Amino acid sequence: MGLTMLYFAWVRERVGAGEERVDPPEGVQTVAGLIEWLSARSDGHAAAFAAPSRLRAAIDQRFVPLDAALNGAREVAIFPPVTGG
Amino acid sequence: MGLTMLYFAWVRERVGAGEERVDPPEGVQTVAGLIEWLSARSDGHAAAFAAPSRLRAAIDQRFVPLDAALNGAREVAIFPPVTGG
Amino acid sequence: MIRVSVDPAPIALGVEVAALEEGGAGGVATFTGVVRTDDGVEALELEHYPGMTEAALCALAEAAVARWNLLGVSIVHRVGRMTAGERIVFVGTAAAHRREALDSCAYLIDRLKTDAPFWKREWLAGGTRWVEPRAGDEEAAAVWS
Amino acid sequence: MIRVSVDPAPIALGVEVAALEEGGAGGVATFTGVVRTDDGVEALELEHYPGMTEAALCALAEAAVARWNLLGVSIVHRVGRMTAGERIVFVGTAAAHRREALDSCAYLIDRLKTDAPFWKREWLAGGTRWVEPRAGDEEAAAVWS
Numbered sequence: 001m002g003l004t005m006l007y008f009a010w011v012r013e014r015v016g017a018g019e020e021r022v023d024p025p026e027g028v029q030t031v032a033g034l035i036e037w038l039s040a041r042s043d044g045h046a047a048a049f050a051a052p053s054r055l056r057a058a059i060d061q062r063f064v065p066l067d068a069a070l071n072g073a074r075e076v077a078i079f080p081p082v083t084g085g
Numbered sequence: 086m087g088l089t090m091l092y093f094a095w096v097r098e099r100v101g102a103g104e105e106r107v108d109p110p111e112g113v114q115t116v117a118g119l120i121e122w123l124s125a126r127s128d129g130h131a132a133a134f135a136a137p138s139r140l141r142a143a144i145d146q147r148f149v150p151l152d153a154a155l156n157g158a159r160e161v162a163i164f165p166p167v168t169g170g
Numbered sequence: 171m172i173r174v175s176v177d178p179a180p181i182a183l184g185v186e187v188a189a190l191e192e193g194g195a196g197g198v199a200t201f202t203g204v205v206r207t208d209d210g211v212e213a214l215e216l217e218h219y220p221g222m223t224e225a226a227l228c229a230l231a232e233a234a235v236a237r238w239n240l241l242g243v244s245i246v247h248r249v250g251r252m253t254a255g256e257r258i259v260f261v262g263t264a265a266a267h268r269r270e271a272l273d274s275c276a277y278l279i280d281r282l283k284t285d286a287p288f289w290k291r292e293w294l295a296g297g298t299r300w301v302e303p304r305a306g307d308e309e310a311a312a313v314w315s
Numbered sequence: 316m317i318r319v320s321v322d323p324a325p326i327a328l329g330v331e332v333a334a335l336e337e338g339g340a341g342g343v344a345t346f347t348g349v350v351r352t353d354d355g356v357e358a359l360e361l362e363h364y365p366g367m368t369e370a371a372l373c374a375l376a377e378a379a380v381a382r383w384n385l386l387g388v389s390i391v392h393r394v395g396r397m398t399a400g401e402r403i404v405f406v407g408t409a410a411a412h413r414r415e416a417l418d419s420c421a422y423l424i425d426r427l428k429t430d431a432p433f434w435k436r437e438w439l440a441g442g443t444r445w446v447e448p449r450a451g452d453e454e455a456a457a458v459w460s
Contacts, residue, residue, distance in 0.1 A: 169288025
């Protein structure tokens with residue numbers, strides 16, 4: 001059972017894609033764990049996720065803290081702090 | 086040296102005029118004194134000025150309390166509390 | 171930019187907002203008062219004190235400019251007779267940052283209620299009545315002093 | 316009435332205000348964000364999270380309706396590329412009394428800054444840069460919770 005990852009703003013630019021399907025191993029249980037695991041996928045991922053304190057996340061279109069559990073998540077988005085309005 | 090009196094809203098309606106020239110005697114030194122003196126001019130004036138607590142005033146186009154001194158005033162307006170906006 | 175107008179013509183909101191936006195501001199806040207359609211009021215009549223009204227609105231606009239860093243202030247008040255759904259008053263402010271625009275806009279309408287010589291008369295099916303001031307208006311204006 | 320829109324087309328302010336005024340309210344408060352012309356920014360690009368954005372704006376509008384007695388709420392956010400002087404965002408509220416309209420309008424724009432997934436990129440003469448969140452935005456949003 002895989003996950004849809006979405007990336008926005010400079011996270012998207014550094015990763016080099018706005019969306020990808022991933023299939024993390026059992027041990028990856030939180031957003032923070034997912035970010036760490038994703039960092040190994042490419043230099044772009046590593047650059048995007050180098051400073052977790054600058055990252056924000058949403059699980060299934062709801063903002064969550066980085067220590068939120070993934071259980072049951074279908075869509076996880078990683079992005080910088082929002083700057084709308 | 087006379088004064089121009091201006092009346093607005095229900096004060097104007099009760100007095101029966103929006104403007105009049107008056108020449109109060111020396112003893113009339115404040116807006117409150119002026120209101121008391123004007124009350125004797127007609128039944129309309131008396132009705133308009135019966136409850137001074139419901140009246141507000143301006144001297145030369147500036148809001149003033151009823152105990153404000155008239156000295157040098159050229160235009161005095163008497164009206165109910167304002168209700169704009 | 172300070173624009174103050176007391177006019178029997180309908181308030182052209184688009185024109186006022188465009189003038190505020192042209193100043194290069196980051197944010198524009200507005201408040202528009204509209205004749206309510208709910209409580210049986212068929213029309214509203216606004217009387218004012220010509221000369222003093224314009225001076226009072228200019229003084230209000232200048233007080234806002236002195237207190238906040240504003241790029242534009244507009245105060246437009248309609249006078250005469252108007253019907254339900256029509257605009258009575260428009261206040262708008264433009265500033266680089268939203269807080270200044272929002273706060274100064276609230277200030278202008280709160281103070282206008284107590285500081286400018288306007289009187290409202292309602293036309294109802296049974297006749298007319300002069301509107302009494304609302305108890306909260308004095309307190310709302312006092313918050314800013 | 317709740318209207319929420321996320322659209323690459325320019326924001327039609329007149330249409331939005333008219334919809335708010337039609338509700339029979341006594342007061343309509345609005346805030347419009349405009350691309351500033353001052354600091355060398357030639358254009359602004361707004362990226363967002365389709366689906367989540369609309370849901371976040373609807374949730375925000377519903378929170379305002381739950382908190383104040385409102386007759387109408389509009390939130391319109393532009394996305395894509397826009398140039399200096401163009402509108403980025405419009406929030407507007409309609410209520411019987413001005414305080415509810417003013418407070419809920421300020422609430423909506425303060426919370427929108429932190430609660431909706433938009434990202435701004437500035438286009439300058441020398442290139443582009445992603446906008447960093449302003450330090451005060453978190454505190455401004457927290458005031459309302």
